[in-house]
Amino acid sequence: MASFAIETENLGRIYKIRGSKKEKKIRKELVALQEVNLQIEQGELFGLLGPNGAGKTTLIKVLVTLLAPTSGRARVAGFDVVDQPQLIRPRINMVSGGESSGYGLLTVRENLWMFSQFYGLSSKEANRRIEELLTMVGIADRIHTKSSDLSTGLRQKMNIVRGFLTDPEVLFLDEPTLGLDVGASRDVRRFIRQWLEEDGSRTLLLTTHYMVEADELCDRVAIINQGRVLACDKPSVLKQRLQRDAIFEIETSPLNGLSAEALESLPEVRKASLSETDSGAKLDLILVEEAALAGVINILTQKNIRILKFSKREPTLEDVFVDLVGRSMEEVETVGKDE
Amino acid sequence: MSSSSSLAQHPGKVTGWRLFLKTIIARAYPRVIGQQRDTSWMLFDMLMPMGGVIAYVLVYRAIGAPEEYVGFVVMGGAMTAFWLNILWSMSSQLYWEKETGNLALYIMSPNSMMAVLLGMALGGMLASTLRALVVTILGSLIFHVQYEVVSFLQLFTVFLLAMIALYGMGMMLASLFLLLGREAWHMANLAQEPIYLVSGFYFPIKSFPFWVAAAASIIPLTLGMDAMRQLVFPSSFSLGFLTVSTEIGILLGLSAAFIVAAKLLLAYMEKLAIREGRLTEARR
Numbered sequence: 102m103a104s105f106a107i108e109t110e111n112l113g114r115i116y117k118i119r120g121s122k123k124e125k126k127i128r129k130e131l132v133a134l135q136e137v138n139l140q141i142e143q144g145e146l147f148g149l150l151g152p153n154g155a156g157k158t159t160l161i162k163v164l165v166t167l168l169a170p171t172s173g174r175a176r177v178a179g180f181d182v183v184d185q186p187q188l189i190r191p192r193i194n195m196v197s198g199g200e201s202s203g204y205g206l207l208t209v210r211e212n213l214w215m216f217s218q219f220y221g222l223s224s225k226e227a228n229r230r231i232e233e234l235l236t237m238v239g240i241a242d243r244i245h246t247k248s249s250d251l252s253t254g255l256r257q258k259m260n261i262v263r264g265f266l267t268d269p270e271v272l273f274l275d276e277p278t279l280g281l282d283v284g285a286s287r288d289v290r291r292f293i294r295q296w297l298e299e300d301g302s303r304t305l306l307l308t309t310h311y312m313v314e315a316d317e318l319c320d321r322v323a324i325i326n327q328g329r330v331l332a333c334d335k336p337s338v339l340k341q342r343l344q345r346d347a348i349f350e351i352e353t354s355p356l357n358g359l360s361a362e363a364l365e366s367l368p369e370v371r372k373a374s375l376s377e378t379d380s381g382a383k384l385d386l387i388l389v390e391e392a393a394l395a396g397v398i399n400i401l402t403q404k405n406i407r408i409l410k411f412s413k414r415e416p417t418l419e420d421v422f423v424d425l426v427g428r429s430m431e432e433v434e435t436v437g438k439d440e
Numbered sequence: 441m442s443s444s445s446s447l448a449q450h451p452g453k454v455t456g457w458r459l460f461l462k463t464i465i466a467r468a469y470p471r472v473i474g475q476q477r478d479t480s481w482m483l484f485d486m487l488m489p490m491g492g493v494i495a496y497v498l499v500y501r502a503i504g505a506p507e508e509y510v511g512f513v514v515m516g517g518a519m520t521a522f523w524l525n526i527l528w529s530m531s532s533q534l535y536w537e538k539e540t541g542n543l544a545l546y547i548m549s550p551n552s553m554m555a556v557l558l559g560m561a562l563g564g565m566l567a568s569t570l571r572a573l574v575v576t577i578l579g580s581l582i583f584h585v586q587y588e589v590v591s592f593l594q595l596f597t598v599f600l601l602a603m604i605a606l607y608g609m610g611m612m613l614a615s616l617f618l619l620l621g622r623e624a625w626h627m628a629n630l631a632q633e634p635i636y637l638v639s640g641f642y643f644p645i646k647s648f649p650f651w652v653a654a655a656a657s658i659i660p661l662t663l664g665m666d667a668m669r670q671l672v673f674p675s676s677f678s679l680g681f682l683t684v685s686t687e688i689g690i691l692l693g694l695s696a697a698f699i700v701a702a703k704l705l706l707a708y709m710e711k712l713a714i715r716e717g718r719l720t721e722a723r724r
């Protein structure tokens with residue numbers, strides 16, 4: 102068996118999409134993944150960080166044997182996803198954020214028991230683990246509640262228990278905290294960490310578009326955009342690449358037509374990202390030298406833009422993303438929607 | 441969340457035929473338990489077919505049709521539960537499972553999809569049998585239907601074979617409907633009423649020209665009902681389409697053919713769906 106829990110070599114996936122009714126015969130191609138090369142060690146908590154539509158879910162679908170790659174290869178637990186799916190499936194599980202799996206008429210315990218049977222657990226063992234895991238995620242008191250009566254957060258906790266119930270060698274969590282409130286997200290993250298710490302052979306691949314989640318949880322992170330892995334390393338190492346730069350966050354009144362390009366044309370301004378806020382706008386600046394700030398302030402003054410709040414801060418994964426892609430994750434998602 | 445408890449490591453998991461059986465039972469469970477918790481079936485699968493039965497009986501009595509026809513109608517009304525179950529809870533089921541995200545979980549677990557389909561079939565069969573029984577009992581009591589069973593063994597064999605063939609067909613259609621997407625709903629709707637007509641739910645199919653009745657026999661309920669009617673209403677032997685033994689033979693063939701076809705189609709559709717990316721719900 103290979104030493105990597107997950108390994109991909111030049112992995113690619115192209116979707117063929119039918120045109121509209123008038124263009125039925127015309128098939129468009131959508132490149133979801135291109136030349137993805139990843140090596141994830143056993144015991145690692147690996148994060149895939151990228152905006153919606155970046156290819157994270159497609160990559161997970163390929164790795165859990167639900168989708169065939171159109172090029173390259175992928176191995177999970179040492180087995181090929183195309184040629185040996187039957188050897189991979191007993192060793193993995195997956196939970197997706199916002200999923201509505203299971204049956205609303207069944208209780209939490211019944212739903213979890215049903216899924217455990219598909220993996221061959223004895224009913225006695227399944228029920229013991231269901232109680233144990235529900236206690237760990239804090240919803241033991243809902244064991245006899247019909248899943249249709251659960252709130253979004255509680256339902257997601259039930260889904261998370263489903264994923265962990267079969268004690269997989271490799272677990273895939275696709276946006277596990279999507280739609281959860283702050284407290285529930287924190288609970289889920291703590292539980293994930295605890296599960297991994299209990300056994301060094303467990304591997305977890307997590308996709309998220311929450312920077313803080315990736316930063317807080319993951320041993321290593323791959324930043325992915327438009328199907329390509331742009332960088333892959335420990336969060337601290339990724340952030341180090343910006344350590345020499347000066348990063349500023351400026352809240353201002355409305356921007357009066359000021360563009361990111363105008364700011365980036367200034368000397369020593371590496372990247373500028375603008376986003377609208379309730380009170381006006383927010384500028385995220387990556388400067389090669391702090392002295393470049395004078396030029397930025399000068400432009401703001403010329404455009405009658407008032408500075409409401411100003412701070413210098415340590416680099417985050419968001420800054421790394423902006424540095425790699427040229428736009429913030431929010432901007433990428435907005436542009437993607439518009440397109 | 442508590443940090444003190446720990447997870448057991450690598451609990452004993454069964455594989456092979458034991459996993460196959462566990463999967464069947466687990467997937468049948470929601471159907472059986474669902475019937476107890478959602479009682480809307482009493483309206484849709486019991487009172488509505490009873491309405492149809494009453495209408496046909498009144499017409500048959502008004503025109504002075506042979507009294508066996510009343511029994512035919514009651515039996516046909518009872519068997520509609522199975523056909524509705526095949527259309528809405530078997531054929532279109534994998535499509536709904538895909539939309540809720542269950543299908544992806546079924547496929548990526550180590551069980552066999554045939555076991556999942558068999559579980560759906562078993563659960564559906566058990567639930568529908570109860571519904572059919574209720575309609576039979578109510579219809580028989582209201583219209584004083586007299587039964588005279590020629591052979592319980594043959595009757596049981598015919599019913600069992602009709603069910604195996606019918607649910608085998610449902611399993612096969614489930615694979616096909618998987619690729620139809622939203623059109624699956626329309627297909628099921630389209631197939632509902634015409635089958636009531638051509639399968640002879642409310643009259644003997646011998647009334648049709650031979651080739652129409654023969655073509656309708658591809659639906660296992662057609663021959664199943666025809667044989668059962670001959671076995672419980674001996675005076676109606678002359679109204680039977682084929683002899684009971686011939687119908688048993690054909691049902692046996694249909695059972696084998698549909699189950700083999702279901703297995704092959706399922707494997708093919710799964711491969712195709714994995715290649716084309718059709719196994720997960722549209723929003724993901």
